[in-house]
Amino acid sequence: MAGPTLRDVAKRANVSIRTVSNVVNGYAPVSEELRARVQAALDELDYRPNLIARNLKQGRTGMIALVVPELDVPYFAELAREVITAARARGYVVMIDQTDGDGERERELLGRDSRATMFDGLLLSPLTVSAEELRARGNRVPIVLLGEHIFNGSFHHVAIDNVAAAREATGHLLGLGRRRVAAIGDQPYATGETAQLRTAGYRQAHARAGVEVDERLIVPTPHFHRRLGAEAMESLLALPEPPDAVFCYNDLLALGAIRALIRAGRRVPDDVAVVGVDDIEEGQYSTPSLTTIAPDKGEIARQAVNTLLATINGEATAPAEIVVPHRLIVRESTGGS
């Protein structure tokens, strides 16, 4: 199983190990004749450098890890794709792990036996671990946080402006003349910071439009999955005065809500207009297609990777909140095309 080493090649070509290494890496000048001889030996033995040894010597692996709650949530899958692409452009590969939103799993990462030391850096999209914990665990590996708003000056953090995004989404619905706009996805507890920012934006939009918020229209959900969106929608439809529009905190909730609406015989957008967040590909092809807040995922990935690599390379900058642009895409679920 173990392949040939520099030693084997050196022996075959009758040169020093060091010279073979030089040929492989093109470091030092090597005469044409010797180079040819070494190259022949390399080819004959089909030598492959042992990257682990190289990494040990050089103190870096060329790998970063991306840790997300769930890889089969389309938003994370699409983001992962962008991260892989951005990392490859910089010569890095990406290890992906998922935590299932399980705090234990997230904490494992910071533990003593974590494999985190195998990576040059970590991109982390934490659900339950707080920034304080992260800092306390004092992992020596550079970290950049994604999405969740737990910025407190300790880490770089890349995200869209969640308040503005929610304000625009809600404002769009109010601008259509809807007056009973529901919100699905609030998380009024410690680890639900992103959700809370969106609720704040939802309230701001109402305030600006001079419309009073009916607190019964704000439905919290512990996760952002289709099923919970459908259930939340069903409970909203059971209200004496059901909503005529819904702002869902992500696209999956929105798609679940739409499913529930159609099952209940409501028309979308005629009876109830729906907006989501994330712009997952599915929303372009659903029936009706989904109006959504589209974060620039490519930019999120590039910013995150660039910031992480800068930290890795010691071009340290103070931890910062990096805001990435987003835009509202109007599709059929609110009357667009």
Place this chain on the structure above:
Amino acid sequence: MAGPTLRDVAKRANVSIRTVSNVVNGYAPVSEELRARVQAALDELDYRPNLIARNLKQGRTGMIALVVPELDVPYFAELAREVITAARARGYVVMIDQTDGDGERERELLGRDSRATMFDGLLLSPLTVSAEELRARGNRVPIVLLGEHIFNGSFHHVAIDNVAAAREATGHLLGLGRRRVAAIGDQPYATGETAQLRTAGYRQAHARAGVEVDERLIVPTPHFHRRLGAEAMESLLALPEPPDAVFCYNDLLALGAIRALIRAGRRVPDDVAVVGVDDIEEGQYSTPSLTTIAPDKGEIARQAVNTLLATINGEATAPAEIVVPHRLIVRESTGGS
């Protein structure tokens, strides 16, 4: 940036490096008193083992790589999730890379400078690389293939019985009384082996039902994406005698086709019934929900990981075709619920 090493800890605790290593790993017996002293030093310095060094010494990394065409294709995302879970259960972590269906990228993996040597094994879902190439490149890393049918005795290969699956899907539509059943997704060229197997199953079902195949109803698509499904459906609707049912070679094609049907004012399943393959979560929540062939993804992942680890551990078995079960799930798009 560099953390403390065994040497640092040893110096602090006034013991040998070897003893610290023993404490860390619990290998050899160490007296209570010494253990406590070493442990204290470990804690004070917040020692983390350097996994790269450990890996170099032990000749394995505890990492496997999963290479898929596109991570944001739901099937692959869901499969990736299962693979990560299965690998974790066996103490392995998973590096994920995507090739974008680009032959170059796939071939890079086998090239001299590939990072493949950093992994104990490779799970590969190739689109364009043939088994011959794989074998010729003679990568020393154990490989298990996923999904594509390019088995030729050189590699382990995990997949469902594609012919049977397609036969069942098509048979289901014929069993509903449909007589003009289209097929979307054929790939009648060298690297489209899976698609060809499904086409074979499609023909078998027709033969068994005594229905003649109208060749114009078989629409090839170079990829399995929503957009191509929609376009294929549009071309089918433009036929003088459009189909009354469609078997799509994956769920994304099916969802695209449904989208096109609804836009064209056709009812699903009343006018046209639709079946897909993959059972991605989206199909449960789409409108209408999607009838599909559901491969047992968890089992695919477990079989693939187990086979790969067996190979890694030298429990070599002859390369084999490992068939994983699938089943037809009837939902609204063919009249189910």
Place this chain on the structure above:
DNA sequence: TGAGAGCTCTGCAACGATGCAGACATCATG
């Protein structure tokens, strides 16, 4: 001709960990 410069090439040490063999002390046994 000899010193210096320049070009190739080499050996040694090191990255941080673990495998192995053995040193040393202690204890039980005949």
Place this chain on the structure above:
DNA sequence: CATGATGTCTGCATCGTTGCAGAGCTCTCA
């Protein structure tokens, strides 16, 4: 008391690579 067994602990070599310093040779030019 000698012997061997047992239990702790240590030093050396090693994994496969690269950094560093320098060896040996050729060539130039005074």
